[in-house]
Amino acid sequence: MQLEVSRRGFMRLGGAALATSTMSALGFGAGEALAASVRPFKLSRATETRSTCPYCSVSCGTLVYSLGDASKNARAEIMHIEGDPDHPVNRGTLCPRGAAILDFVRSAQRLKHPMHRAPGAKEFKRVSWDFALDRVAKLMKEDRDKNFVAKNNDGVTVNRWPTAAAFTTSTQSNEAGLVTYKVLRGTGIVGIENQARI
């Protein structure tokens, strides 16, 4: 007898495939009822994305859950963030701040534009990036000119700018960390907090 032998899996499992399945072969004819039971439902879609907690330079790994189909122009929304159990640094754990990171993402007070409160003013007002960068550069220059320490008391060249410090980010790559150091140390800033510190 010629047998029709094929690699059986669970591979092409659609409603039709259930007609030739272990279930039907044993005399359980439930395939149609099953197909009917799910017909009214739509599929929901979520994603899990690896990310890094932005709070401190420990840089704990996180998994970010988003709901919605971004590929179909629907708005994806972050639903949940948890520690990444596969990340060697935190092994799935997060500190209380990191565990509350979802509220940080969704915060109504989240800063979206440069804001400026002029000396003596009570309110912040929105300003352009050009204004903000010019203002920061000008103030930094003034402060550096006033406080830069080229040599210490023993006459040794140190080139320090002790009155400024920089807090950057923990979610940067090694290369970005290197550039951060090059730029900031070039100005004389010693107090630098970012991932490259560790």
Place this chain on the structure above:
Amino acid sequence: MTVKGSVVSDPTKVPVAPEVFLRLPDRARLHARRAARFAKLAEASPMGDFLRFLGQIATAQGVALAALPAPPSVDAAALGRLHDHGMPVFGRSDHRRGAEWQVALDRILAGLRGGAMPEAARTALDEVAAMSRPDREAFADRVLGERLAAHELAPALFVGAALQVYWIWRAGALDASRLVAMQPDRLCPVCGSAPLCSLIDLRGLPERTRYLHCALCEADWRYIRAKCADCGSVEGLAYHGLEGVESPARAETCDACKGYVKILTGEKDAEIDPFADDLATLGLDLKVSEAGWQRAAANPFLLAG
């Protein structure tokens, strides 16, 4: 960092949470739990009768497993050689089965015989019972290779159930902490099988670790989250469920290989069982298949196609 009142000044000495790479099934309780899970899930399922029948099989498997003697020990040197060559310990295609699997098969058949089942199932049961031992061996090879003719699907269920018992029994002699990942790491370190599904359950270490579950020997081995359990891609993955339905099952679909493997999350429901919950959420498979992804993992209790 302070540990139990003493200060640890050397950061390399700070104790870290344990990590578990591989878990072997709890042989004493696995099948009773599964039977209970099948019974519970059958209540709300359109395929309830089939699930109840699989519950009977699980019970019979448990009896057959408990009746086997202690498994032969595994030589540490042999284990080392296998690992050196990236081989599973009891490979599903190359392990020389002992006669115990046929003893288990006879016990499973005897255990089922008194229960209720459709006529076609009883015919298949009798067919397996009447097979000669060499025929059973040849049939077992085809079951393990998933190379079956359409009319062999029904008897394959019983043979597959016995092979499962055999592999669980044989793996019982292993020290789970000594097993290492295969290449590719989606294959079972014990028997080299592809995974049935993946699990995030309450026993994971670290917490929320994902394990792949072996369809044959029922070992769980660690597999990083958000990585395709079929092709290993870490891009183009999405998690699909039925909209508005509370379910432990999601389909981890991969746009790189167009395949998917189900992922079961057992945080709310500690009783989830990889086989029972996989089959009880078959409706999700139908919808995901319709949407164009192919199921990558075979369930030996429901072969199709």
